[in-house]
Amino acid sequence: MALEKVTMTVLIDNTSHPPFKKAWGLSILIESPEVKILWDSGPDPNTLTHNANILNKDLKVDYLIFSHRHWDHTGGTEAVRYRKAIAPRDWLFPKFKNLVMNNKYLKLIDEVIVTRPLMGMGLPEQALLIDVKGYGTVMLVGCSHPGVADMYEDVVKNLGIRPRMVIGGFHLFGAPKRLVEETIARLRNLGAEKLHPIHCSGEYAKLLARSDVETGTVIELP
Numbered sequence: 001m002a003l004e005k006v007t008m009t010v011l012i013d014n015t016s017h018p019p020f021k022k023a024w025g026l027s028i029l030i031e032s033p034e035v036k037i038l039w040d041s042g043p044d045p046n047t048l049t050h051n052a053n054i055l056n057k058d059l060k061v062d063y064l065i066f067s068h069r070h071w072d073h074t075g076g077t078e079a080v081r082y083r084k085a086i087a088p089r090d091w092l093f094p095k096f097k098n099l100v101m102n103n104k105y106l107k108l109i110d111e112v113i114v115t116r117p118l119m120g121m122g123l124p125e126q127a128l129l130i131d132v133k134g135y136g137t138v139m140l141v142g143c144s145h146p147g148v149a150d151m152y153e154d155v156v157k158n159l160g161i162r163p164r165m166v167i168g169g170f171h172l173f174g175a176p177k178r179l180v181e182e183t184i185a186r187l188r189n190l191g192a193e194k195l196h197p198i199h200c201s202g203e204y205a206k207l208l209a210r211s212d213v214e215t216g217t218v219i220e221l222p
Contacts, residue, residue, distance in 0.1 A: 002133035003032045003111045008167070008219040011051045012042030012076070013198045016215030019054055023047045025072035026142060026169055026199040029057055030130060035109060036061045038080055039128055039140045039168075043072040045079035051215060052079075065114060067142020067168070068125040069093045088117035088124035102126060105159065115155060120146030127151050129163060134222035137161050139192075141168035143200050149186040162191030167213065169199035177204055184208045 009029045016022035025043035029052075030036070038061045042048045052059050064082035067073055069090055077085075077096055087093050089103040100106075106114040111131040117124035128140040139155065141148055148170045155161050166187060172180045184205060187195060195209035196219075206212070213219070 001110060002131040002135075003034055004133050005032060006130060006132045006138070006221045007031045008138070008221070009055060009057060010198065010213060010215055010217045011038075011048055011055070011057070012040075013213070013215045014200075015198070016051075020215045021047045021050050022215055023072075024199075025075065026067075027073075027076060028140060028167070029059075029061075030140075035063070035112060037063045037065055037112070037128070038082065039065055040067055040073040040142055041076035041080055043075040045076045048076035049079045055216065055218075063108060064096075065126075065128055066093075067127065067140075068123055068145065070123075070143065073142050086114055088126045090117075090124050092123075113159070115151070116158075118146035118151060118154060120144070120150075125151075127155070127168075129155065129159075129161065132221045136164035138165045138167065138221070139163035141166065141170070143169040144171040147171075147183075149183050149190065152187055152190055152192065156190060164192065165194040165196070166192050167196035167198070167219075170197040170201040170205050172197065172205045173200045173202040175202065180204050180208065 012027035027042040028039040060081040066087040089101040113129040196213040197205040
């Protein structure tokens, strides 16, 4: 069974407008009646708390899930109250309480799956899949060091799922335009209908994806 309703709120992104604070990093809050998740915690607790307060969002969650170990995705953890944290299995990962180190596909509930970590640029990185009733599957990524299209294709091949939406860092900032174009085209050819490249994705990826998501954006599904 898919989640009946999901609200995703971008708490930290490189782009923002007042009264929100911007920061180089990523944090997305996922809320549903069944489960509450924070996907990455951004670079620092002050920015995370500031933006959450503006949106009247409580940083008490069931799961704090990290895409990978970099500071701009883990630095705000001090501000988060969580029951369990999940990170890719990585001996260099920062030490947090109640931390589960993942090395496979991990089903939290039937509708929420943490993907197996893939290696990219010397570190393991995982994604998050959320199945929403009346919409389909959303795939959240952090920085996509293994390649966002490769991470998507891994999900297709191993789970038979073609996420309808992909949101997060595509790691295309400063990349040649041809590579950006090929990546966006490949994601669409694989099955992604809606793309929201934020954080480390670069402006050209946003332009091609026709996305204006930034800090403070709220996406309600279905």
